[in-house]
Amino acid sequence: MIMALKMLTATSCFVKAMLRPSTLCHSWEILFGRETSLRSFSFKHGIPPSAKYGGRHTVTMIPGDGIGPELMLHVKTVFRHACVPVDFEEVIVNSTSGEEDVHNAIMAVRRNCVALKGNIETDHNLPPSHKSRNNMFRTTLDLYANVIHFKSLPGVETRHKDVDILVVRENTEGEYSNLEHESVKGVIESLKIITKAKSLRIAEYAFQLAQEMGRKRVTVVHKANIMKLGDGLFLQCCREVASCYPQLTFEGMIVDNTTMQLVSRPQQFDVMVMPNLYGNIVNNICTGLVGGAGPVPGANYGHTYAVFETASRQSGKNLANKNMANPTAMLLASCILLDYLKLHSYATSIRNAVLASMENKDVHTPDIGGQGTTSDIIQNITNHISTVN
Amino acid sequence: MAALSGVRWLTRALVAAPNSGTWRNLCTSAVAHAASRSQAEDMRVEGAFPVTMLPGDGVGPELMHAVKEVFKAASVPVEFQEHHLSEVQNMASEEKLEQVLSSMKENKVAIIGKIHTPMEYKGELASYDMRLRRKLDLFANVVHVKSLPGYKTRHNNLDLVIIREQTEGEYSSLEHESARGVIECLKIVTRTKSQRIAKFAFDYATKKGRGKVTAVHKANIMKLGDGLFLQCCEEVAELYPKIKFETMIIDNCCMQLVQNPYQFDVLVMPNLYGNIIDNLAAGLVGGAGVVPGESYSAEYAVFETGARHPFAQAVGRNIANPTAMLLSASNMLRHLNLEYHSNMIADAVKKVIKVGKVRTRDMGGYSTTTDFIKSVIGHLHPHGG
Numbered sequence: 001m002i003m004a005l006k007m008l009t010a011t012s013c014f015v016k017a018m019l020r021p022s023t024l025c026h027s028w029e030i031l032f033g034r035e036t037s038l039r040s041f042s043f044k045h046g047i048p049p050s051a052k053y054g055g056r057h058t059v060t061m062i063p064g065d066g067i068g069p070e071l072m073l074h075v076k077t078v079f080r081h082a083c084v085p086v087d088f089e090e091v092i093v094n095s096t097s098g099e100e101d102v103h104n105a106i107m108a109v110r111r112n113c114v115a116l117k118g119n120i121e122t123d124h125n126l127p128p129s130h131k132s133r134n135n136m137f138r139t140t141l142d143l144y145a146n147v148i149h150f151k152s153l154p155g156v157e158t159r160h161k162d163v164d165i166l167v168v169r170e171n172t173e174g175e176y177s178n179l180e181h182e183s184v185k186g187v188i189e190s191l192k193i194i195t196k197a198k199s200l201r202i203a204e205y206a207f208q209l210a211q212e213m214g215r216k217r218v219t220v221v222h223k224a225n226i227m228k229l230g231d232g233l234f235l236q237c238c239r240e241v242a243s244c245y246p247q248l249t250f251e252g253m254i255v256d257n258t259t260m261q262l263v264s265r266p267q268q269f270d271v272m273v274m275p276n277l278y279g280n281i282v283n284n285i286c287t288g289l290v291g292g293a294g295p296v297p298g299a300n301y302g303h304t305y306a307v308f309e310t311a312s313r314q315s316g317k318n319l320a321n322k323n324m325a326n327p328t329a330m331l332l333a334s335c336i337l338l339d340y341l342k343l344h345s346y347a348t349s350i351r352n353a354v355l356a357s358m359e360n361k362d363v364h365t366p367d368i369g370g371q372g373t374t375s376d377i378i379q380n381i382t383n384h385i386s387t388v389n
Numbered sequence: 390m391a392a393l394s395g396v397r398w399l400t401r402a403l404v405a406a407p408n409s410g411t412w413r414n415l416c417t418s419a420v421a422h423a424a425s426r427s428q429a430e431d432m433r434v435e436g437a438f439p440v441t442m443l444p445g446d447g448v449g450p451e452l453m454h455a456v457k458e459v460f461k462a463a464s465v466p467v468e469f470q471e472h473h474l475s476e477v478q479n480m481a482s483e484e485k486l487e488q489v490l491s492s493m494k495e496n497k498v499a500i501i502g503k504i505h506t507p508m509e510y511k512g513e514l515a516s517y518d519m520r521l522r523r524k525l526d527l528f529a530n531v532v533h534v535k536s537l538p539g540y541k542t543r544h545n546n547l548d549l550v551i552i553r554e555q556t557e558g559e560y561s562s563l564e565h566e567s568a569r570g571v572i573e574c575l576k577i578v579t580r581t582k583s584q585r586i587a588k589f590a591f592d593y594a595t596k597k598g599r600g601k602v603t604a605v606h607k608a609n610i611m612k613l614g615d616g617l618f619l620q621c622c623e624e625v626a627e628l629y630p631k632i633k634f635e636t637m638i639i640d641n642c643c644m645q646l647v648q649n650p651y652q653f654d655v656l657v658m659p660n661l662y663g664n665i666i667d668n669l670a671a672g673l674v675g676g677a678g679v680v681p682g683e684s685y686s687a688e689y690a691v692f693e694t695g696a697r698h699p700f701a702q703a704v705g706r707n708i709a710n711p712t713a714m715l716l717s718a719s720n721m722l723r724h725l726n727l728e729y730h731s732n733m734i735a736d737a738v739k740k741v742i743k744v745g746k747v748r749t750r751d752m753g754g755y756s757t758t759t760d761f762i763k764s765v766i767g768h769l770h771p772h773g774g
Contacts, residue, residue: 053589054685054686054689055688104631107628
């Protein structure tokens with residue numbers, strides 16, 4: 001009897017897994033037909049062909065504000081030294097750009113399917129009709145998963161050692177839905193949207209990723225004791241998906257407890273999945289744990305597009321043009337980009353060079369406790385690439 | 390001066406160096422004099438890029454000889470791996486084709502002459518040329534038609550780019566005799582390939598900063614075939630709001646090209662129209678001897694002349710114009726990131742043409758190919774000091 005039940009659940013899981021599209025296929029487009037067709041303009045017949053000609057890829061580059069432009073310049077220098085077959089199409093969008101510029105930039109990412117992005121500052125003194133540019137990118141391109149791998153870097157002094165957490169954050173709904181209104185004078189209603197479809201999607205992505213990377217445990221971060229329906233739905237979706245991955249341990253943890261555990265014993269976490277705002281907070285905590293905004297790269301994935309950026313989306317306004325910013329995050333993000341484009345050899349060589357220069361305490365930038373400048377560290381990295389065997 | 394001596398030292402050092410593993414990429418841009426290593430690729434000569442060379446038929450071998458001479462004089466770190474594939478000279482077979490293909494797949498860059506396709510039907514509808522292109526999936530053929538300064542033609546200061554879909558269309562090699570005396574010849578137009586070439590054209594225009602793309606078609610007659618091509622171009626055009634998209638029927642396009650070619654910027658079109666317009670445009674700026682061309686697939690790049698003619702009448706007479714092949718070789722060097730050498734050779738060729746003293750017969754002069762090559766070599770070094 002129990003065997004029969006187990007087999008039933010197993011087969012239903014199997015059937016569900018067969019019918020449920022894998023992270024990379026397009027049949028979700030059919031499910032969200034109307035929603036995505038509004039966004040995908042007239043490329044109804046799937047993704048545009050890739051921008052790879054004669055062995056060279058074209059990648060959109062959006063420098064953004066603050067330290068963005070100088071970091072992008074450094075990425076280009078390093079790529080040139082390593083002879084990477086990638087050309088960048090630069091699109092300028094800053095905090096002062098109009099809607100049209102942003103749409104041009106989004107179009108550019110659609111064309112090339114891959115982008116490297118700096119942070120575009122959102123001035124919160126402007127009226128609410130001025131939407132966050134970064135958010136526009138994420139929602140229009142449907143980059144639903146924000147994936148950041150937090151790993152203690154050798155050579156960077158931190159209070160916690162051996163941190164190795166993979167955080168998957170839902171990137172398009174939740175508290176960032178931009179739905180707020182003043183129902184009665186002096187009373188603001190701010191809507192947090194949780195949908196079953198998107199929750200299932202992100203949970204599926206997280207479990208699939210955990211399985212691919214050989215991880216053991218997935219922790220869902222939520223506040224379902226208070227937001228019983230909202231986060232309750234998210235938790236339920238994760239539980240549903242977890243039942244199809246019996247080899248992975250599933251646990252739920254409330255966000256307040258999570259943050260406390262993260263700062264006392266971060267080694268207990270393996271893979272974490274969560275809705276948008278908690279993700280923002282947890283990401284930044286973890287960034288702080290492994291050494292700050294300087295060394296950590298991040299990636300945003302959708303079904304068709306991928307945008308790579310730094311983990312903590314800070315524009316670093318006060319560090320701009322002072323030659324003090326840490327280029328590691330952007331360089332490691334570009335390595336993840338190269339891995340995505342399947343240029344693994346180039347990715348490894350640049351990554352090794354970056355990690356090697358991280359070990360060299362003389363060239364550490366001020367944010368990780370050194371006295372070096374950005375150009376010193378870039379010089380170190382390029383020398384390393386040139387001289388490696 | 391310093392740059393040239395730096396490069397020479399570098400190449401000499403590399404060639405003389407003991408077997409230090411695998412070296413492939415040599416970035417000799419003026420800013421980055423850093424040699425970086427290859428990513429797991431075997432090389433026969435230290436420090437040189439391997440490039441497949443297919444001399445082809447007609448004057449192909451002479452033109453390739455010109456390229457080799459100029460490269461030697463400019464100390465270009467490129468090593469040619471020659472293969473001879475020719476239908477008319479009975480040097481074609483399946484295994485030869487396989488050899489050539491594996492060489493090209495390894496090197497990823499090739500320079501080829503025209504492999505002539507005989508007129509007679511010997512049982513095989515697809516020529517070796519076509520099969521090579523299909524196997525490597527070289528779907529885009531780019532011919533940059535640019536007036537050479539100093540050489541006056543009926544149209545001066547022309548600068549247009551012709552992008553031609555190279556793997557389907559009328560060249561699908563699908564023909565049969567359905568009833569006696571009735572031949573059906575199939576022109577294949579597919580959505581994926583049309584989208585691909587349209588995207589290539591717009592990406593090319595974006596990269597080179599061009600403002601307009603014109604799709605050339607005959608959709609009023611071939612409503613479904615060219616209609617699909619046009620529809621795909623329109624779909625792709627929506628992703629590029631900054632680039633103007635126009636369409637033009639092939640007959641009107643040909644007339645406009647000979648009356649007022651300045652109105653065109655980038656042209657994209659299916660296979661046969663591309664063949665015709667390539668040659669037409671080449672004629673506008675000076676003929677088959679002066680226009681370089683290249684073919685791209687996602688992985689490979691092949692460099693050749695723009696208008697592909699074997700020019701069999703000129704074999705052995707030393708009168709062929711090597712300009713097209715030299716300019717194409719210079720483009721190849723740019724593709725290999727050897728900017729310095731690329732500019733050196735291109736400038737030398739352009740200077741020789743501008744000065745006008747040494748010109749081959751097709752450009753109105755009396756010089757031979759060897760004279761031209763000597764003149765180009767002469768102009769190489771004073772540039773670098």
